[in-house]
Amino acid sequence: MKLADQQAALAKWVLDAKAQGTPKGLAPLKDLDAGAGANLYRDAILEVEIRALIITFPIVYDLVGDRYFRAAAKQYLRGEDSRFRDGNLDKIGNGFPAILPTLEAAEQTPYLADVARMELAIDRASGGLDAAPLDQETLTALSNDPSDLQCRLCPNATILQSQYPIDKIHASWLEGFKEELDISNDSGTTSIIVWRPEDEAKVSRLSIDEWTLLSAISTHHSFLKAVESASDQNPQIDVASALANAIPSRWVEITVNS
């Protein structure tokens, strides 16, 4: 058997949760038959991937517990509709939030997918690039002639909305869930930004104006177009106030188009 064929046989077997018997070409060891030996590799792969999900989604893990989380993780990683096809641990969580509402217990925890999306944003913020500092030329252009300004969200920032108070869930988790948390959707939409101002990723609630402006900035490169779009969305918007918080917080990057 050629090396590539050998690897194909073993890879297919260890990635198939239902495969039985022995992968082609393997031989037993002293007290360990070849199927049992191959199964050790299969178990190890699954455990590494589940642990990577636990590291990426610690709040979801703590909210639902080990047993439920592992069941969800197995469905995500090895289910018929698995969205985890390339095995890249750096991106392992990308499809996980989407699967959570499809799970049986999702009726009792309808906020899980939004919490997971927030955690994914926290994970990205932790290793993402910093925002470029605002230079004097840009500051001058902001005051005088903003027509040449380009803007974008800080590379490590993500904005999210949820019908649940996911920022409060995050804050409560940081405190070890010491107090009972009322997770209801009674208080309307929660808008948040996840970003890394210094060493640690942070979650902050956004005002309506801030959300509108940051949403516009995330879809328009031109600063003027972003402001126009935000004003169209919300004619009452106070752009100056929203920017007064967004710029020093380094939620946005604004540069002069050279």
Add this chain to the structure above:
Amino acid sequence: MTGTSWTKVTGGAQGVGLGFRLEHAQRILEEEAVSPWFEVLADNFFVESGPRLAILDKLTERYPLAVHCVGLNLGGTDPLDREYLAQLKKLINRINPLWVSDHLCWTSFEGRRLNELMPLPFTQETIKHVAERIKRIQDALGRHILVENLSSYVSFEQNEMPEWEFLSQVAQEADCMILLDVNNIYVSARNAGFSSSEYVEGVTPDRVAQFHLAGFEEFDTHYLDTHGREVPDEVLELFEKTIERFGPRPTLIEWDSNLPPFETLKAQAVRAEQAMSRAMSRKSIPSAAE
């Protein structure tokens, strides 16, 4: 890249180093000289910015470092992962490590990363294939790498030679160095039923550049390499035999799961240093028979 010997790639660091874990970062960075050197897992630092890289930069200022990889896919039949190589090269440029190592295994197939160190058949075809890939990787990185032996839980019908011959021939053919994991030898010997001493005697000495020590768990049918406990006495005994054969080499204590307090890791390093000294004293006093 030819004419390598282990002394050319070891630089100045000697003694027993420790695996760097972020959980111990504060403890490590607030004191001076807590270990002669540290090993960092490359894949943990493939990020663009942020606190992990800041910690790594501080560690680089204070300690000699080794970079250990799990994704070069030395034995894979997929094309070399250029993105992984680029990230590794960026990391190497950032911290200028003494050594770069990975495992003699394959880790992906048809673009699907397996996230496990998969075993290779010990054949001439595999030697040729792996050696060619290692050469290309060494050329891309502009340096020699170390390849590490695995612990085994299966064998292959096609095997043409024992593992120690395979490892030695790969190193010779690829002109790379060997990272000998003594715990993996012990576990594989137990699982496959060969002599661990025969393994140590069979490895070509001039290419061995570093040792790893770790712990395993015992099951009814096999031993499992877990990196989750102290180095067992029987592994330390094999380590002493290894030192007697190869002489002292930089050695690493690996402990990844059930991570203990940092002091426990330091105590493991002291045990290994003592074992190394015992072996060296025996080596320097010829027996009466000689």
